[in-house]
Amino acid sequence: MFRKLRLTACLTAALAVAALPVAGSAQELVIGTATGQTGGLAPYDGPAMQGFQIAVDEINAAGGIAGKFKIKLISKDTRSDAAQTSIAAQELIDSGISVLITPSDADPSFAAAALATDAKIPAFSPAASSPTLPMMGGDYMFANFPGDNVQATVSAEWATKQGLKNAYVLYSPDTQYTTLPLYFSDVFKKLGGNVAGEGTYTIGQQDFSAEVTKIKSMNPPVDVVMTAAYEPDFPAFIRQLRAAGVTAQVIGSDGIDSPTTFSLGAAAEGLVFSTAGHATPGSALEDFNKKFAVKYGKETDTIFSAIGYDLMKVIEAGVMKAGSTEPQAIRDAVAELENIKGVTSVITYKGTTGMPVRQVTLIRVKDGKRELVGQPSPTADLVPAPRMQ
């Protein structure tokens, strides 16, 4: 019995120590990260935080932001769950952070956004691309990725230029991000194309035979299929689609910017997807990729690591402009940032409601490798307004 008591006492003491507020000194910028290090978001949040860490290390090695604000990171895992995100974000806010990093998906980020707004602390999602996140999340919520509506516009414009006329879109109502194809539908129709059908699937669904049959039986035949499905749904879908003999152009979005997509062999050949950047020779991104390889001993295989790096650069620029680590000041400064040079793109927040203006990159899978299709800017009038869907 006493042994049990002693154990309990030790645990309590340890817990109390672990729970002590860690508020930094005035010369320290405390950033709390509540990201999905385990669970479904780990393929995105994992690399994003690795890239983020590289930027933090660089900045601290150079004496901190503007040579005076050292960065201190407090990291928590949200298990890719909304409820856990809420708890982790609240704990971080309690411990006196100046900036909050939320998961790379809009859905769990909504949970953190409300808390950040109440606490008046700026919050950033590394790779959430739903434009509804800053719209619903309030003034303190920022995204760091080309919006779904922007990506969809770029893709639809490209498809139209290729002479593709009859589209089928496959989306999932399970998350905001996977409804991206509905924006594509809007733009494609505006450009004179026909949308033959809008199919739905459930995240985690492995059997797409019904959808594939529907696409195959369309008359006139579908010449472009657009989806924002990602792992494990996307590989299953495109394999089944190709196996059924459908040769239509498939367009995806940033969720499939992962090594898996390039290892699918013939099934993924010719696939085009929108993402946030491309490492052309001599580019800043190529430079970053080298740094990544040095730090982690392996090549980065996704754009999300660079996205994480860029996010820290955005925060750095904000703190520099604010000249302080005071959350409200940082928030106001970030909202006015213009032409920040990230490794993936030039980034501007000024004039937006939190969804940054950034380049969109179109990538084609060719011989199992990345091929740059282009980095076009969308026609502003065509970009659909963000909406909850």
Next chain:
Amino acid sequence: MTARTWIGTGGYVVFLIAAALIAASIGGSIERTLVVFFISLIAVLGMGVYSGNSGILSFGHLAFMGIAAYLSGILTMPVAMKKVTLAHAPTFLANAHLDFFSATVVTVLFVMAVALVVGVVISRLDGSSATITTLGLLVIVHGIIIGAREITRGSQSFFGVPRWTDITVAASCAVLAIVVARVFKDSVFGLKLRASRDDQLAAGAMGVNVRRQRLISWVLSAGLVAIAGVLIGHFLGAFSVKKFYFVDTFALLAMLIVGGMATVSGALAGAVLITLVSEFLRRIEGGVDILGYQTPQLFGTTQIGIGLIILLVMYKKSGGLLDRLELDEIVLPKLLKDRVATAARRSSPPVVPDGLLEAREITKAFDGLLALDKVSLALKSGEIVGLIGPNGSGKTTLLNVLSGMLPATAGTALIDGKDMTPLPAYRLASMGVSRTFQNIRLFGSMSVRQNVLVSALDKWPSSSTRSADAMVDLALETMKLESVAETQASTLSYGDQRRVEVARALALNPRFLFLDEPAAGMNREETDALMDDLKGLREQFGMGILIVDHDLPLIMRLCDRVVVLNEGHVIAEGEPQSVQKNPKVIEAYLGRKGSRQVAGTLTE
């Protein structure tokens, strides 16, 4: 309810309030951790009300928590918010905007109604089939929440719920939950349900309608868990359907199992331990500074840690840390005995009306095997009838059929001319048929007094708990068990356990009492003492007694009449003297060869 229970409950309440006050004064993350702890505690106590008392593990309670979180969230979310996030919700929900309290009441009632419907099915199932069905409930509700996109946003985040759960609300609800759970456990309902957990068959024979008791506790537990659901929804402000699925089911079950699910103390201990460990692990998994040394990030440690604790506790103590101990029962043992004064409440034996129990051509077949073949028998008030026969002759089967524990294949059983063949055991118990069991079936984890009280409470609520207590006193006194009244039944000696069986059967105040081998395993002195007691029973209470025993001298001296069964047939019936000389009986007992020898034994 006893004074001790109330004092014990008060102790828990003081503990919770003290914890809440300390946390509130520290504030910040400690306060929030405690809010989550209180919510988990409410859920675990709720689950314990069902699982702890019925002994049936439930995986389904998170479904109730989920329904409650969503429904209350929809009811309290500002209408403007709903217009954006739940644009397609039905008008009456879209326009509903209730305050916290009303939303909680509406939600809890709704969840209890759902639980009632589901419970009608689940309460009919036993043990693991019930458990698996609760798992099905969890999966189905999960699917429904995802499917009901218009009001739940499917598997997307459900956000915009006002964050109204603070430490005061959480602590008050936890206090409510602990009082409800503790009071329920010692209530008439809890007592009967626990009896069925220890021995379902015996509980039925003592008049407990097991299904109804399970249903009552199921609905009540769903109500408590619903409160936890409302609180967690209004604490997080945003959640998704994942929150109410396997991971959290696992965490809450861990609290329930690690502490010991049978008791309120166990739920409390489990919730404290798991919360401490998981909060600790969750805080260090992100990496912490320990005296300048930075520990590495090891995300995922928390779940592994909880899993290891369960393994460790189950390996060392399969009943959980506290097993079946209730802290208040240990801390306040002699100080306040269950009983304050006994003498005052003693009553004279209640009057039992005369009656007649008849078996008419009862047949019982197990697949091809005919265990009873047209057996007829009568038992009058005030009569002691012996039922003998070789092993496998059908004696116990007959008792089982007559007490409603086995349905007869053919034939009828009547009480005072009324057909009672189709009635279940608990109904027969109320009609005055009581019994003991050949292989002792006591409610092992309960005290002797509680064992007897279960059957004494059969008449509750039409007769008071006070008169039930009086009945218990009488039964204990009759069987000379006063000195062991507070002892746990399973720890008694064999002979005493048999006496408890008789006392428990007596407390039903039966008109017909079946004793299945009451003297088995007793030595001569014990048997003689038992015989005196049984004779006393008839004089004192006037019931008819049907006794099965292999102790033939006992049967011969005790019984007015003897019925002999062999291979499912009645082969002889009559006064002991005539039966023991009956050649058929002698032959049945030792075959033709040894008949002379056994004749000697029988007449001895």
